[in-house]
Amino acid sequence: xxxxxxxxxxxxxxxxxxxxxxxxxxxxxxxxxxxxxxxxxxxxxxxxxxxxxxxxxxxxxxxxxxxxxxxxxxxxxx
Numbered sequence: 001x002x003x004x005x006x007x008x009x010x011x012x013x014x015x016x017x018x019x020x021x022x023x024x025x026x027x028x029x030x031x032x033x034x035x036x037x038x039x040x041x042x043x044x045x046x047x048x049x050x051x052x053x054x055x056x057x058x059x060x061x062x063x064x065x066x067x068x069x070x071x072x073x074x075x076x077x078x
Contacts, residue, residue: 004075010069015065018069021062025058028057029051029055035051
């Protein structure tokens with residue numbers, strides 16, 4: 001009979017992904033607010049584009065990290 005144990009390597013990979021998502025969740029809105037505060041500066045549009053990309057990356061990393069953790073717990077090998 002097989003026991004259900006969590007795969008530790010996959011779990012730590014998912015936690016590492018969630019840490020990067022957490023950093024991105026803070027960094028993206030901070031950069032966005034800095035861009036909106038300096039609308040007259042020449043770096044307004046590049047900073048705004050980078051901050052939107054970081055916010056998008058944070059959401060993607062969040063879902064990927066949660067999916068990886070669920071795969072480690074329920075032995076779903078994808």
